[in-house]
Amino acid sequence: MAEKPNLLVTSSPVGSRLEELSPYAKVYWLNDLDEKELDHLLPSIDCMLVQAWWPDSLNPERISRMVRLRFIQSGMAGVNHIPFKHLGRRVMVSSNAGGFSTGVAEFALALLLAAAKRVVKLDLALRTEEFDPSQWPNLFREVMILRGRTLGILGYGGIGRSVGSMGLALGMNVMAFSRHPSPGGGVQVSHGEEGLLRVLGKSDAVVIALPLSKLTVGLIGATELGAMKRDAILVNVARAEIVDEEALFEHLSKNGQFTYATDVWQIKRGRETYASKFPLVKLPNFIGTPHVAGGSAASTGEPGKIAAENLLRYLGGEPPQNVVDPSEYI
């Protein structure tokens, strides 16, 4: 009988039950290993489950000693944190696309509705006793009725499609920007920079659900923001770096009726950070939450289950799903 492959698992703040993997692999938890044990183990690791961000302890030098590593399953939907340039071509990486569809799509809808209905801004005004009743009739005109409006979705994977079906259920017209062909169901899909500008220009609300890669970093800059309607809503549940932060800050400062609502933040020195030289959180037309959408979905156990299933597929000798193209990340 062949020896079981060695699987190294990195921890997640949400945690995950992985008993189902032990019949198929010898499972090592990174957090249980001291430096010496880790160094001893590295050359024998065959595959990894990276549940959250890439761990600092697995630096480039250590990665270079993982000579048997062939497969990495990401616990997160995005894989932009995986150090592709140090892994080399022989390591296959699978994203956890689909695992977060419901939880993150619900969160995107929450941010979209909070922006459309001015919930955060109005609650804050009442809470700080700065609400001016004489402005009441003007508020009605600010509040956006979504039925009959156009929802643009950038990236039409698991999360994007789930947001799309929610938009259709609310009576919105749904347009998508994707490099893949239309999935049908009454949703028009546009491609390329021209397609992107068309979706942005026609939409009353836009949800970003793209992976962060070489192809999407800084995709939404001054030109793209300028193509949007003056009172549009832009929701980001993907990665902060898809939007040019300086252009965004300038656009929000100049267009008081435009709202940006985000759950995701710039990564600085390997960690997501809410501080910025552009004080977005102080703007009245900004809504921010500290990247909880994915974690809320993970706490249901669903993403962990889907990641484990794909890892089992690999361990059982089947081709894993959602393998990404490293050239889009190097």
Place this chain on the structure above:
Amino acid sequence: MAEKPNLLVTSSPVGSRLEELSPYAKVYWLNDLDEKELDHLLPSIDCMLVQAWWPDSLNPERISRMVRLRFIQSGMAGVNHIPFKHLGRRVMVSSNAGGFSTGVAEFALALLLAAAKRVVKLDLALRTEEFDPSQWPNLFREVMILRGRTLGILGYGGIGRSVGSMGLALGMNVMAFSRHPSPGGGVQVSHGEEGLLRVLGKSDAVVIALPLSKLTVGLIGATELGAMKRDAILVNVARAEIVDEEALFEHLSKNGQFTYATDVWQIKRGRETYASKFPLVKLPNFIGTPHVAGGSAASTGEPGKIAAENLLRYLGGEPPQNVVDPSEYI
């Protein structure tokens, strides 16, 4: 040819185009009349369109001189502001039920999602730089995934049904409390105090969409709040007085994971007011907006159109729709 009936129209902060009424009635705008003109006109008024709250100028003494008044069309969905006890039995009153379904239901969904996803609380923590990253994993467990959860709807009229279909589209189980029989569509309808407690006890989120009347004032008190799940969400887009304010404040103070989100406020001295001896707006598990849901729907023109159509039905000699029972309001 018979003389056209005299129609008195009171103004709304949103406004409404009513050109379509002038072929069928002689239209007088309350705001255009001085005291003397109003007093002269009162005995000849046949019907009224009350677009927003009942106007102060039409006090009980003046109402007693409106001897020809036979019909009042409310511009708002609720009619609790109509002075039934001074009108007497010969005046028929129609609510504008149905006119606000989409706009108010969307707003209810916005409040529900803002509460479920902790959007207001998390945005405020980032905005005030009080966010504690060490609490991050605990936040995931606070954020509620709606799919598979139970949504209770109190009052299954136009707004309630619209909220119900949104809940079903999000994959929620929907239960309703109503005095009317089940409309079908997979929604179980409960009746009476026992039915109310059953819906409250089983629901993860509850939306109040009842009219305020003798039958519903103070309906949600300490017993009803106590029957709800400890981490449930209660959304009010109907009227504040349906919930006992003191019991609510006590319940929120004692149950930090319970959230109350409201667009409606207690009426004091004839006006809605955000101030209270119970400082709800200071609580972290409270979300409040200054009664903008109905106004946002009205600004689309839809409620004005539906109210005008019902008034035209009356003026054309047909029985108007949504006539209310005055005994529920006196």
